[in-house]
Amino acid sequence: MNLKGLSGGLYKPLTNDNIETIHNASLKILEEIGFTYEPGLEDTVELLEKAGAHVDRKYARITFPKGLVTEQVSKAPKEVILYGRNGKNDLDLTENQVHLGTGGAAIRVLDLQTSTARPTTLNDIYQIGRLVDSLDNIHFYLRPCIPTNIPESEYDVNTYYACLKATGKHVMSGVNNEDSLHKVIELASLIAGGKEKLLEKPFVSVITSFSISPLKLDPQATLIMQEAIRNKIPVALSAAPMSGSTSPMTMAGTLAQLHAEQLAGICICQLTNPGAPLLYGGIPGMANLKTMGYLGGAVECGMMNAAIHQLADYIKIPNYNSSGLTDSKIPDTQAGWEKAITTLLAVMGGSNYVHHAAGMLESMIAVAYEQYVIDDEIIGMCCKVLKGIDVDKEHLALEVIDSVKPGGNFMADNHTMTHMRKEYFVGNGVTDSRSRDKWEKHGSLDARNRAREIAKEILSKEEKFYISKEVDQSIRRKFNILL
Numbered sequence: 001m002n003l004k005g006l007s008g009g010l011y012k013p014l015t016n017d018n019i020e021t022i023h024n025a026s027l028k029i030l031e032e033i034g035f036t037y038e039p040g041l042e043d044t045v046e047l048l049e050k051a052g053a054h055v056d057r058k059y060a061r062i063t064f065p066k067g068l069v070t071e072q073v074s075k076a077p078k079e080v081i082l083y084g085r086n087g088k089n090d091l092d093l094t095e096n097q098v099h100l101g102t103g104g105a106a107i108r109v110l111d112l113q114t115s116t117a118r119p120t121t122l123n124d125i126y127q128i129g130r131l132v133d134s135l136d137n138i139h140f141y142l143r144p145c146i147p148t149n150i151p152e153s154e155y156d157v158n159t160y161y162a163c164l165k166a167t168g169k170h171v172m173s174g175v176n177n178e179d180s181l182h183k184v185i186e187l188a189s190l191i192a193g194g195k196e197k198l199l200e201k202p203f204v205s206v207i208t209s210f211s212i213s214p215l216k217l218d219p220q221a222t223l224i225m226q227e228a229i230r231n232k233i234p235v236a237l238s239a240a241p242m243s244g245s246t247s248p249m250t251m252a253g254t255l256a257q258l259h260a261e262q263l264a265g266i267c268i269c270q271l272t273n274p275g276a277p278l279l280y281g282g283i284p285g286m287a288n289l290k291t292m293g294y295l296g297g298a299v300e301c302g303m304m305n306a307a308i309h310q311l312a313d314y315i316k317i318p319n320y321n322s323s324g325l326t327d328s329k330i331p332d333t334q335a336g337w338e339k340a341i342t343t344l345l346a347v348m349g350g351s352n353y354v355h356h357a358a359g360m361l362e363s364m365i366a367v368a369y370e371q372y373v374i375d376d377e378i379i380g381m382c383c384k385v386l387k388g389i390d391v392d393k394e395h396l397a398l399e400v401i402d403s404v405k406p407g408g409n410f411m412a413d414n415h416t417m418t419h420m421r422k423e424y425f426v427g428n429g430v431t432d433s434r435s436r437d438k439w440e441k442h443g444s445l446d447a448r449n450r451a452r453e454i455a456k457e458i459l460s461k462e463e464k465f466y467i468s469k470e471v472d473q474s475i476r477r478k479f480n481i482l483l
Contacts, residue, residue, distance in 0.1 A: 129166025296325025
């Protein structure tokens with residue numbers, strides 16, 4: 001059952017008037033309040049000033065006229081395709097088409113063998129990628145954790161290498177500087193058979209957290225964003241304000257500020273390279289005002305992320321956002337309800353590229369192998385909602401009802417055999433529907449332990465080779481590959 005690229009848009013927390021009100025408020029924020037910046041962005045500031053933005057260098061403030069923003073936003077592509085390696089996992093991010101995958105920068109992983117928390121490694125990125133490659137309802141692979149066992153200077157190339165070796169699905173990650181970005185492009189070009197082939201069907205993209213909320217340009221991330229845009233590598237313009245901390249306490253205020261941040265980022269990108277592919281990357285969240293931490297699993301996060309798709313759709317740009325976060329430390333019942341609710345809202349809302357949807361725990365600090373298996377099941381169930389209910393002659397089955405007759409049984413009917421595996425969701429095996437006797441005979445495992453067994457079984461299989469030996473040798477001659 002194909003549960004990728006289905007059309008959402010069923011849940012709309014904002015009315016059309018709400019959307020227009022927030023959009024106009026965001027334009028007012030940019031025109032009257034603007035952005036601040038730090039040294040290092042002199043060329044970017046000059047680019048904006050020449051295009052018509054007002055720059056107050058004394059107070060490091062940029063304000064954006066409405067006309068400038070509207071003109072530049074109109075240049076961004078309405079259609080973006082993020083490609084897989086074999087043509088089977090391409091992501092068409094148009095209108096309300098929905099895709100969900102991994103995400104994060106976790107520093108802890110629950111070890112698959114011992115269940116204890118330990119620091120994440122480069123091999124975890126590779127092994128989780130192999131696991132995700134076999135889970136059909138996880139549609140892309142965004143680097144889930146930090147390789148804490150290697151030098152930071154080696155992170156970027158090694159992270160992309162581990163991801164690309166593990167899976168044929170689309171790969172996204174961040175990079176630490178422009179030099180690393182060029183190395184990643186060179187790495188991907190070697191795998192693609194040349195840069196031209198890579199740009200024809202880009203199977204890598206880059207997260208650029210250009211905005212420090214509220215309304216401040218991050219120098220390094222902004223330069224990375226512009227350099228990726230110059231090279232036509234798709235970028236996600238990630239900005240993640242927390243209501244009550246780095247954005248207003250109210251949801252509407254957070255959305256207005258975040259939309260303004262996104263409009264500014266899009267404006268910079270299109271001035272840098274008109275028509276270059278990008279994703280509107282709003283990720284609204286909530287602050288825990290008791291601890292000043294992040295509340296990732298709150299139902300309001302799901303509501304605001306669904307609203308973000310409406311705002312992105314209003315300006316006709318595909319969006320990247322978030323679901324499936326939890327504040328739970330282990331794959332437990334709390335993780336289940338927080339993940340299911342936020343993912344269902346994102347799916348029904350129509351978000352195009354939903355990261356964090358699989359694997360995350362502990363407010364993005366940790367991941368667990370078994371959680372990917374559980375989340376694959378949750379994502380599949382949520383996406384099944386988008387398929388709706390087929391109502392036609394075949395599915396109404398009036399002739400079947402007539403042939404079975406009142407008091408009959410449909411169990412052995414050909415119609416049942418035809419539709420039994422297509423009409424209803426068939427999961428990956430982690431959901432248990434056996435009788436208590438059979439469940440007890442098989443060890444009385446709960447969902448977490450069933451998921452661990454499935455993950456172990458997948459990873460025990462022979463590795464697939466997504467990078468040929470010849471290309472791998474070329475890569476290792478150029479880069480210090482530590483996997």
